Amino acid sequence: MSDLAIDISNLEKQFTIHLGVRRRRALDRLSLGVQRGEIYGFLGPNGAGKTTSIKILTSLLRQDAGEARIFGADPALESTRRRLGFLPESPVFYDHLSGREFLRLCGRLCGMERALIRKRSDELLERVGLTHAADLQVRRYSKGMNQRLGIAQALLHDPELVVLDEPMSGLDPMGRADIRDLIVELRKSGKTIFFSTHIIPDVEVICDRIGLVNHGRMVAEGNVGALLDAARSKTTEVLVTGLPASFVTPAEQEAVAASGQRLFLVDSEDELGRLLQRVMAEKARIVSVTPRRESLEDLVVRMLDQDRQERAA
Amino acid sequence: MGYVLAIAGQTLTEARRNRVFYSVFLFGLVVVLNAVIFTEVTSTTMDRVLKDTGLATINVFALALTVFTGVGIVNREIDRKSIYTILAKPISRFGYILGKYLGLLAVIVITSTVMFIGLLVVMKGYKTEIHAGIFLGFFGILLEVMVLGAIAVLCSSFTTSFVSAFICAALWVSGHLSTEFLRVVRKSTSVRRVFGEFLYYVLPNLERFNFKYQATYDLMVSERALLTVLLFGLAYSAAALAAAVLIFSRRDFR
Secondary structure (H helix, E strand, O other): OOOOEEEEEOOOOOOOHHHHOOEEEEEEEEEEEEOOOOEEEEEOOOOOOOOHHHHOOOOOOOEEEEEEEEOEEOOOOHHHHEEEEEOOOOOOOOOEHHHHHHHHHHHOOOOOOHHHHHHHHHHHHOOOOHHHHOOEEEHHOOOOHHHHHHHHHOOOOOOEEEEEOOOOOOOHHHHHHHHHHHHHHHHHOOOEEEEEEHHHHHHHHHHHHEEEEEEOOOEEEEHHHHHHHHHHOOEEEEEEEOOOOOOOEEEOHEEOOOOEEEEEEEEHHHHHHHHHHHOOOOOOOEEEEEOOOHHHHHHHHHHHHHHHHEEEE | HHHHHHHHHHHHHHHHHHHHHHHHHHHHHHHHHHHHHHHHOOOOOOHOOOHHHHHHHHHHHHHHHHHHOOOOOHHHHHHHHHHHHHOOOOHHHHHHHHHHHHHHHHHHHHHHHHHHHHHHHHHHHHHOOOOOOHHHOOOOOOOOHHHHHHHHHHHHHHOOHHHHHHHHHHHHHHHHHHHHHHHHOOOOOOOHHHHHHHHHHHOOOOOHOOHHHHHHHOOOOOOHHHHHHHHHHHHHHHHHHHHHHHHHOOOOOO
8 A cells, every 4th residue: 555645756748839839848757745644735836837737636637757646546547536635726616506516416426325415515514614605506606605615525525635726715814714724624634635825824834744846847845844944044133223324234234124223134143243242332222133034935935046046057 | 327417417407507498488489370370371281381390490499409508518618617626526537428418418308308299289289180200200300419419519529619519510411411412422433422422421311310201291111210210320429429538538628
């Protein structure tokens, strides 16, 4: 039995564009592995290859080369997809059906018994906050309600692996928090969750591991904490008020601050000591001295920037 | 294969909620108007006119319904991207196409049957005798839409609704003229003849399903001939669906 819920190795995919005259590489030997029972955040800018990878995992696309396996099996097999729940990006459902009818259809497609479909539908509609709109036609749903219904249909048959493409998109802050809690709950019940997103703070809070993809290639992959530790900055921020205009430092040491205050960035303890001595000599007030911690968002932006420069070189 | 019926049921529900069945009322109006007008102008051939125009109207409505519902049955879902959620479920693409086709067939058969019952009621109202021939005529219409429905699903699996509608209309016209076409090409040069005969055997000969003459004059056809026509319809529909499955199974959904 494979330990990996998702195992992607050297995946390649090209699309034809401009009436088939040109080809665009969407995936370039992409490899990644998702352990059973973990929450994996799949990050990257628009067009990086996230949705293409997800569509290969759900058998909506076929790769040109490489391999994608779910629990060690081919996603093209119906038996493999029975273990998978999927929420597409900006999902669209049959708008002539009500939310409850759509879930009934999904349950029948998954081969569930009618009584179980009814029970699970009620539970999930309640869980995603759609009970009040269960009998409303989907065409009357807002974007956020659509997203919630999408999550309900992905979980209906109680899959072991849940693949969510931009699950937070279209949700208000309350809705996002709800989905974050739901994802954490799913992990507690032993599910594996693989999701792509642009909303990096959510990833930082709930993901065990992340993969950062750009131009179809894996730029960085690993444990969120470890990645942040490795990238921890040695910079310290010093916020001062009451300094005279004649007080100057090297340009790279000063950042923009609110009026009347000055913000200095120093990269070593020696520099910090020298700066503090000069400030005290001026009898100015030190508001704060804070070690700067790079957020996951900063780290991602920096890594993508680095990748862009490497490609340009 | 329970999911095939689920997909068929969804297709039927979509047609019902999109008010496709309202076409039945329009049909009723046309048949009653026909009857009223022809009662004024003819007395001896009233029953024949009623049968002939009634079946022709059912044929036109059933064909229009087949083309308008069928040509977008798959590609509309691809364009709207609602297909992503469905195909990611544990179902086969063959099952999806079959479900869509069965749903389309259910829409057409239900609507046509209601129209046919309406025609029988009007005939009864005008004290026209109802013979077995009219059932034969209706059976031919059902076979024709069964074949055209499969062709519509095939077209819908690889091209746009507009192109699909054009192909279906062209096949309907050529399908009713193919016997004449064969007679003409058999008189021409060998290359044209071979090509013409190839087209004749590839394109559906829809005239085989036309029993309106027999219906109007209450003539019957042999069981063997009926069975041949039924098998031809089933085989042609199966071939069109097999082609649809083959194309659809290889499609990428970007």
